């Protein structure tokens with residue numbers, strides 16, 4: 001007898017949701033929540049309750065933060081109405097009663113004044129600032145949005161392997177994630193990058209995301225953080241053993257192409 005079941009539509013470029021694929025391929029919000037908790041244990045003398053996720057996109061981290069404790073609140077700021085609508089439907093509304101502890105703000109990060117214990121600006125989002133004046137202005141603003149003793153977390157990548165056009169592919173079940181660094185300008189450090197997704201039926205979602213960034217070095221960022229008034233900054237590199245503080249990184253990190261987190265403390269007044 002013929003089956004009455006309709007064939008399941010396989011994931012392909014026409015039916016896939018680019019934000020859902022991005023969350024699967026790029027983000028690890030629970031790892032980041034754990035990292036913030038570890039930092040709080042080592043550098044704070046009080047609990048962290050409020051997280052502000054700047055450039056929040058789908059607010060995946062902000063949502064995970066709210067889920068990680070009944071006393072935790074989060075604010076997500078993004079200037080793109082389409083992605084915030086996605087965030088509301090997929091990451092805020094499903095929180096149920098906890099949704100009241102997650103506030104989404106549609107605004108330029110420079111216009112949003114909500115304060116928090118931690119400001120996280122991740123996946124290289126502040127690299128939209130191509131000159132030191134605008135990066136410094138953002139870091140000053142982020143500092144003003146921190147409560148006393150608060151902590152700003154930025155990420156960065158680099159190494160000689162990332163200072164040339166390059167590609168990286170990783171399989172995720174029914175799709176491949178493809179990172180393409182289209183260009184690197186050694187004079188300005190301007191980089192243009194694309195994310196594509198390839199599906200098992202051979203279709204491609206090209207340029208699902210496009211970035212026009214300046215690649216900032218770690219010393220540049222730390223000097224600007226100091227100029228913006230931060231009391232201290234530390235660098236933690238991603239490694240197979242977890243996050244490694246800069247003083248222990250030499251043995252454990254592939255410096256040809258690295259990803260790092262810069263953690264800056266406002267002050268302890």
Ligand SMILES: C[S@@+](CC[C@H](N)C(=O)[O-])C[C@H]1O[C@@H](n2cnc3c(N)ncnc32)[C@H](O)[C@@H]1O
Nearest residue numbers: 055056057078079080083107108109122123125
């Ligand atoms: C690279 S995505 C990062 C998403 C998420 N934070 C993550 O970690 O994956 C950058 C996000 O920043 C937003 N964005 C770009 N410029 C912005 C600005 N000036 N103010 C607020 N959001 C901005 C974009 O709409 C986009 O959602």
